[in-house]
Amino acid sequence: MSSWSEERRRNLAAEAEQRRKNKDADAERSRKEREAEDKRRRDERRKDRDEARAEKAQRRREKAQRRQARAAKREKTLTPGNVYKRGTLLLVALSALASLPAQVLHFVAIHWMLFPIGPAVEGAAWVMAAGTAYADERKLSPWVRWLLRVLSLSAAAFAANINYQYGLSLTEHGVSESNARVAGLGLAAVTLGGPLFFEVRQWVLTLSASTADPKKQAEQKARAKHEKQRRKVFKDIVARQEQLMLAAPYGTLKSEDAFARAWWDVEGAPLGVTANVIADRLDAEADVSAVLAEAERTPERVAVELLLADIFGPEGGDGGSSGTSTATPSGGPRGGTPEGRTALGGKGKRPVRSTADTEASKPLAEADLEAVRKLAAALGGVHRLSARNVREAVGCRNEYALRLRDAVRAEKPEENK
Missing domain, CATH: 1.20.120 (Four Helix Bundle (Hemerythrin (Met), subunit A))
Incomplete structure (x- = not known):
């Protein structure tokens, strides 16, 4: 009997302990729920305050923008x-x-x-x-x-x-x-x-x-003046330009492109270049080539060449083992011409004949003369020959090209004017 009573007491005590634990668990759960609810409400209140502040700031910004817009409109209206x-x-x-x-x-x-x-x-x-x-x-x-x-x-x-x-x-x-x-x-x-x-x-x-845009107005005036001057100076080219513009479908050919094509059709050369310009350029190149060719033979150079020739002897001479010259120089200060004398070909050796001397003494070939005559006919006259275009046509050095040009010019002196 006592064992049953003891067991009963233990069971009652366990049930009481369990109820206490359940009660504590419910109390803890209720506390957590209250805390969660309080936190949620605080967050909502904080969020509401933030939204209210944002709305207020937005209203202030909109008000300021409206004020600025009214001021700008008023300023624009009262100009x-x-x-x-x-x-x-x-x-x-x-x-x-x-x-x-x-x-x-x-x-x-x-x-x-x-x-x-x-x-x-x-x-x-x-x-x-x-x-x-x-x-x-x-x-x-x-x-x-x-x-x-x-x-x-x-x-x-x-x-x-x-x-x-x-x-x-x-x-x-x-x-x-x-x-x-x-x-x-x-x-x-x-x-x-x-x-x-x-x-x-x-x-x-x-x-x-x-007068709203002075720069644009000045540009329009300058463009109109340029167009008027172009029509006055280049009448034939402008007429050809208008012909090209009319011949092309509308809007497919630009005015400046048409003028460049018209220039080529009339003058036969790129824009801004004429036959007289080409002739003057060729003459200038010929003059420069002649000056450069003459500049290669300075008195100092001739004197040095003669001295070296006296010491070492001319190329192909029989100066013997002593290396002295067996012939008197025929140019420079001793009374001759400096043709055939050049500077040394090496270091302290003897002078050699340069290619320029060979070209100067080389006889003019009839085939080269004929090529230069054809070139003159293609250019429109011997007066348009220059050392450069002769050199390019024949494939020779400048001295030989000068001799060819002068020979062909001498054949037709009436065209050299």
Whole structure:
């Protein structure tokens, strides 16, 4: 019996311990849930505060942007140009409102059926003024613009005269004569001044548009001057250019490309080059070649060559074992010409004949002369021969080319002019 009671007590104690643990677990779980809920609420409140601050900052930025936009718009609207353009339109509108009732009353006083005449006369002045502005915008012929101006001012002058007469007629309604005259002059002034103000506004806008980009305007003037000068100097080439532009499909050939092709067709050479330019260049090259060939034979060089020839003897001579010359030099300071003498070919050895001396003493071959004659015919005359083109045609050295050129030129002296 005692064992059962003991077992029962132990079971009750275990159940009580288990209930306590469960209660503690529930309490811990409830505590954690409360903490999690509190944290979630804190996060939500923090998030709400952040969103509220962001929205407030965004509203401040939008407000600042709107303020800046209004300031920029106000600054743009109140520029002198906009004030002038809008102010002129306002002045024109006031002029029309002041002059039109007098027109209507004047003609209605005559007969009620004449009511449309007043708006028609006043409207004619404004329609012609608008036509002048449209003609300026479309850059029509000057006579069209001036015709519209004359028509506009004529209608305005007629309306101004009617308004002046109406102002004088106010004396019939008890207005003093001086006041009636002032009223007539005022009506005439606003009637004529409205179209005049609008016309002056149009002139100012046209002139300001033409001077809006001075650099572009200067470029257009320079381009027009260049085109005019080109047509004056190169008439045949410009005519050929226009022919090419007309022959090609529209828009496929550029003007400058057509001019370059026309230059080649007329002058037979690249752009900017003519037959006279080629001839002058060839003559200049020939002169330079001659000067360079002559410059190779300075007095000092001739003296050195003669000295070396005296010491070592000329090439092919029989100076013997002593190496002295057995012949007297035939050039330089001793009375001859320096042909056939050159500097040493090596270090302290004896002088040798250069290729230039060989070319100078070489007889002119008939085949080479014939080649140079054909070259002269192809170039258009012997006066266009130069050492360079002869050298390139024959394939020889400069001295031989000079001799060939001079020989062919000597055959036709009348073409050397």
